Each structure stands twice: as C-alpha cells, then as structure tokens.
Amino acid sequence: NRIQATATQGKSKCDPPPVPYAIPGLGNTLQFAYDTEGFLAKTLKRFGRIPFRLLVGLEHIYYIPPGGAVQAMFRHARDLSMKPIIVVAMRDQFGMRPADVAVFERDGSGDGAKPLDGWDHLDPAQRVFYHQHRDLSVMLNGAALEGMAARFVANYTARLRGTGLVPGEGWAELPDLCAFLRDDMFHAACTGLLGERFFELCPGFARDFWDFDSRVLTYLRRTPRWMAPQAYAVRDRLLDSVKTWYKHARAELDYRDPSLADVEYEPVWGARLMRARAEMFDNAGFSLDGCASQDLGFVWAANANAIPVTMWVLLNVLLSQTLTERVMAETAECFDQTTGSFDVSALCNKPVLNGVYLEALRYCVATSSARHPVADDFTLCGWKIPRDALMLSIAWFGGRDAKVWNTGHILPNGTAEYPVETFWAERFLEYPDDPASGPVRKTDEAIYRSAPKRSMGDDAQRDRTAKAIGHSPALQGYFYPYGGGSRICPGRHLAKQEILVAVAIMLHEFEIELMDPVSAKKATPDPKMFPTGAIAPDRKLPVRIRRRRRGEVKG
Numbered sequence: 001n002r003i004q005a006t007a008t009q010g011k012s013k014c015d016p017p018p019v020p021y022a023i024p025g026l027g028n029t030l031q032f033a034y035d036t037e038g039f040l041a042k043t044l045k046r047f048g049r050i051p052f053r054l055l056v057g058l059e060h061i062y063y064i065p066p067g068g069a070v071q072a073m074f075r076h077a078r079d080l081s082m083k084p085i086i087v088v089a090m091r092d093q094f095g096m097r098p099a100d101v102a103v104f105e106r107d108g109s110g111d112g113a114k115p116l117d118g119w120d121h122l123d124p125a126q127r128v129f130y131h132q133h134r135d136l137s138v139m140l141n142g143a144a145l146e147g148m149a150a151r152f153v154a155n156y157t158a159r160l161r162g163t164g165l166v167p168g169e170g171w172a173e174l175p176d177l178c179a180f181l182r183d184d185m186f187h188a189a190c191t192g193l194l195g196e197r198f199f200e201l202c203p204g205f206a207r208d209f210w211d212f213d214s215r216v217l218t219y220l221r222r223t224p225r226w227m228a229p230q231a232y233a234v235r236d237r238l239l240d241s242v243k244t245w246y247k248h249a250r251a252e253l254d255y256r257d258p259s260l261a262d263v264e265y266e267p268v269w270g271a272r273l274m275r276a277r278a279e280m281f282d283n284a285g286f287s288l289d290g291c292a293s294q295d296l297g298f299v300w301a302a303n304a305n306a307i308p309v310t311m312w313v314l315l316n317v318l319l320s321q322t323l324t325e326r327v328m329a330e331t332a333e334c335f336d337q338t339t340g341s342f343d344v345s346a347l348c349n350k351p352v353l354n355g356v357y358l359e360a361l362r363y364c365v366a367t368s369s370a371r372h373p374v375a376d377d378f379t380l381c382g383w384k385i386p387r388d389a390l391m392l393s394i395a396w397f398g399g400r401d402a403k404v405w406n407t408g409h410i411l412p413n414g415t416a417e418y419p420v421e422t423f424w425a426e427r428f429l430e431y432p433d434d435p436a437s438g439p440v441r442k443t444d445e446a447i448y449r450s451a452p453k454r455s456m457g458d459d460a461q462r463d464r465t466a467k468a469i470g471h472s473p474a475l476q477g478y479f480y481p482y483g484g485g486s487r488i489c490p491g492r493h494l495a496k497q498e499i500l501v502a503v504a505i506m507l508h509e510f511e512i513e514l515m516d517p518v519s520a521k522k523a524t525p526d527p528k529m530f531p532t533g534a535i536a537p538d539r540k541l542p543v544r545i546r547r548r549r550r551g552e553v554k555g
C-alpha cells in the first residue's frame with residue numbers, strides 16, 4: 001500500500017521509492033552484487049511498474065522497470081547521457097588508464113551532431129562520444145554492413161571446412177558444441193573486423209578473450225588486483241595483443257592514405273571502421289594504451305553477446321528433429337550451389353529461423369541499458385531522477401514478464417504450456433490460421449483454452465505462411481535486448497546476420513547429434529554470469545558430428 005501511495009504521488013514529481021535494507025552501512029549492495037537476478041526479480045514484483053531506488057556501495061541506482069518507464073528512458077535521449085557508464089566500463093572492465101579516461105571526461109558535448117548547450121567551445125576533434133557514435137552507426141550499416149556479413153560467411157565457412165576437429169569422413173566426438181561454435185565464430189568475426197593478420201600477430205587472443213569474458217564481474221566489482229591476479233594478467237595480455245596489432249598496422253599502412261578512402265576492407269587494419277576509429281582516437285589525444293582499451297571494448301561488444309545467442313539458437317534447433325528439418329528446409333532455399341554460400345538477406349527473412357533467433361534473444365539476453373540525466377530537473381514519467389544519477393534497466397526482466405508474453409495453451413492442470421522461463425522456439429511466430437500464435441499474450445483467455453486451431457498441411461508449407469514478429473507496440477518496453485533510443489546497439493544488424501548465417505552454415509556443413517539430449521534440454525543461462533549480457537548455457541554439450549557430403553542438401 002505504501003508503494004501504491006508513493007506511485008500516485010509520483011505523478012506530482014516524487015522521488016522513486018527506496019528499496020528497504022537491513023544493514024544501514026551496506027544498503028542493498030550485497031544482494032545487488034551477489035544475487036542480482038533473484039533480488040531484482042523479487043523487487044520488481046514488489047514495486048510493479050514504478051522506478052525504484054537502490055543503495056549500492058555509496059551510490060543510488062535508479063532501476064527502471066519494463067514497460068512505459070523504459071520506453072520513456074529510451075525516448076529522452078537528448079536529456080540523458082551514457083558518458084559516466086562508458087567511463088566506468090572503460091576504466092573497470094577494459095583497464096583504461098587515468099590519462100585516457102580524462103579524454104572522455106573532458107567531453108560533455110553529447111553524442112548528437114550539435115553539441116549540448118554550453119559545449120560549443122569544445123574542439124570538434126575532442127567530441128569523442130559524437131565521433132564514436134557516428135562512425136559506429138555509419139560503418140555498421142549499409143554497404144559496410146553487407147561487406148562485413150559477406151566476409152563473415154566466407155571466413156566462417158572456410159574455418160569449418162578446414163577444421164581438423166572433424167575428420168574428412170566418419171563421426172567425431174566433441175566435448176562441447178559451444179566451444180566448437182565459439183572458437184570458429186570468434187575467429188571469423190574478428191578476422192572480418194581486424195583483418196587477417198590479427199590472429200597471426202596475436203595467437204593467444206581467442207583463448208584469453210573467453211577467459212576474460214568469464215571474469216567480467218570480477219572487474220566490474222572492482223576486485224583489487226592482489227585478490228584476482230590471474231584475471232588482471234589475462235586482461236593485460238589482451239591489451240598487449242591489441243597494442244601489438246596497432247603497432248603493426250601503423251607501421252604497415254597509413255590510415256590517412258587517400259587511396260584507402262573508399263576501401264571497406266584490407267588485410268592490415270581490417271574493416272574501414274577500425275581505421276576510422278584509429279584516426280579519431282589519435283585526433284582526440286588517446287595514447288596507444290587508450291586505443292587498446294577502446295578496441296578491446298569493441299571486440300567484446302561485437303562477440304560476447306552474439307556468440308552465446310547463436311549457441312541457444314543452434315542448441316534448440318538440434319533439440320527437436322522436426323525443427324531441424326524445418327530450419328534445414330527454409331535455409332536450403334537460401335543456399336547458392338554455384339557459390340557454395342548463403343544469401344544473407346534471404347536468410348534474414350526466413351520465419352522459423354528468425355523466430356528461434358528472437359526467442360534466443362528473449363531467453364538468454366541480460367544486457368543493461370544505463371543512462372544519466374544531464375539536467376537538474378529531469379523527470380521520467382513524473383519521477384524525479386537527480387542529475388548524473390545512474391538509471392539502469394536489464395532486458396532480461398521485460399523478456400520474462402508473464403503478463404505480456406504468450407505462454408501457449410493452458411494445460412488441463414491449469415498451467416501454461418510454455419512458461420516465460422522456458423525456451424519455446426515458436427513463441428515469436430504468428431500463423432494466420434492460429435489465433436493463439438504470436439509473441440504477445442492476448443486478453444481473451446479462451447483462445448488459450450481451446451485446442452490449437454491449425455489447418456492441415458505439411459510443416460514447410462505452413463511455415464511459409466508464418467511471420468516472425470520481433471516488433472509490435474505491445475512489446476515496446478518489454479523486448480529490448482539491443483537497448484533502445486538513439487543509443488540502441490549499433491551492431492544489431494550485423495549480430496543478427498552473423499547469428500543466422502552461423503547456424504545455417506553449421507547445419508549445412510555438419511550432421512550434429514547431441515550425445516546427452518536429456519542434459520542438453522535442461523541447460524539454462526548460467527546464473528553465475530548474470531547480468532553480463534547474453535548468457536551462455538550452464539553446461540557442456542557433447543556432440544557427435546560428421547561432415548555432410550557436398551550436394552547432400554539441395555538448394
């Protein structure tokens with residue numbers, strides 16, 4: 001009742017209510033840091049749709065719940081900044097040194113083309129947020145995006161065809177499907193971004209990268225170096241590797257060379273985006289160490305989410321024989337026998353594969369969107385949020401709001417067929433002949449009580465009538481794995497293409513059998529990794545695998 005009363009007052013500009021805690025000095029710190037998922041789920045249930053305030057360390061965090069509040073946060077881009085959170089990520093996660101952090105600190109001009117009020121005086125070269133934002137939006141879209149996706153297809157196919165882990169003929173046993181997928185995808189994606197010399201220069205990078213990724217919470221909790229020497233040693237090695245690549249690229253090729261202006265990719269710097277970033281970092285005054293922290297951050301953003309999402313798509317396709325056949329059938333239509341490769345844009349329109357991809361995002365993504373008000377009198381849906389305070393929202397909870405999502409038919413015992421905590425490959429698919437289909441829960445409960453209304457016909461025929469619905473007004477504020485507003489993930493189109501292509505290539509190159517399907521079915525996102533982004537399965541997935549003969553799958 002007290003919360004309800006506060007909510008009403010909220011309409012007249014009230015402070016978001018605090019979340020009670022037992023020990024005054026500690027506030028909500030321990031629960032937030034060590035039981036983030038359980039604690040936030042419980043607190044969201046208690047506070048409903050209103051923002052609430054946590055005391056973590058000595059700072060307040062304003063948690064923004066799914067629904068209208070998140071939508072409002074994404075809409076208010078001009079009044080909200082990501083600067084403080086970027087500084088924290090650069091310093092704590094990517095080991096940026098104080099002199100380079102200062103380059104970020106001195107830029108308060110915002111990320112729009114026009115500097116924020118009072119910031120016209122800043123040297124345009126030092127507008128690092130604006131330049132980064134612009135370069136990422138331009139160079140992860142359009143022709144540059146097409147080139148990156150095509151390179152990924154070529155690189156990933158070549159890696160799988162050349163892998164020594166699966167012999168020419170016959171079955172091989174692999175201890176973990178995720179590791180197999182992860183290593184080649186990472187190699188293919190990084191080569192497409194950083195150029196084909198990268199792994200020659202930095203042979204240990206992939207191994208160190210996933211070790212680093214598994215320790216992200218150690219860095220973000222600001223664990224002292226003496227308590228986690230290995231975690232920091234791994235990070236140091238990664239930063240050294242990126243510096244080695246930088247030094248080599250600088251020595252080999254001048255990024256200002258006018259003949260490179262329209263070249264989307266060359267082997268030394270890799271994608272044009274990497275040259276643009278190097279130039280921008282130099283102009284702004286970052287040191288070589290600073291460049292390395294920035295680009296380690298970029299490589300992490302580009303892989304640490306996309307690859308776990310791919311694991312969930314592939315696992316769930318493999319868990320069902322029918323689904324494997326349906327995905328094989330629709331992807332075969334996108335396979336060009338003459339080039340031996342996939343048509344990426346055709347793949348991106350295939351409903352079943354898209355539906356599984358969207359469900360994987362909903363199911364495993366726990367990315368954070370963080371913003372800070374840049375004005376003194378900022379309000380969000382009537383709630384006062386102080387200047388510079390941290391507003392935080394984690395995509396996971398909107399994706400698991402049982403009031404919003406379709407959970408399938410109601411079983412005779414009264415429970416939902418596919419609760420939000422489970423992976424339902426067809427959740428996002430809308431079939432014209434099935435009113436109970438589609439991702440959004442409909443108000444008329446009777447729809448879910450009656451037997452499925454499906455016309456007869458084979459799966460492939462029926463799938464052609466389906467649509468994968470990733471955007472709908474009812475999902476706004478509940479489905480935001482890529483964040484939202486003007487700071488929405490700039491790599492989302494590339495991510496989708498890589499994920500769909502990787503699954504299609506795996507299925508067409510290999511026959512894969514899960515060796516312990518019972519255990520594989522029980523896999524869940526590893527709770528220890530919450531909320532570090534897309535979360536990989538909590539267990540190893542041993543498989544038997546063998547190459548398909550060329551021409552076995554017809555296009």
Ligand code: HEM
Nearest residue numbers: 301302305306367369370481482483484487488489491495
């Ligand atoms: C499934 C895969 C991915 C997910 C779930 C994801 C999610 C996100 C989210 C939630 C944000 C923050 C947005 C916000 O605050 O509202 C973000 C930012 C970012 N993402 Fe992604 N991302 C993915 C893949 C990628 C890829 C493939 C790239 C690059 C090739 C990329 C590059 C970035 C960058 C550079 C930022 C920071 C942008 C900025 O500073 O404004 N992401 N991503």
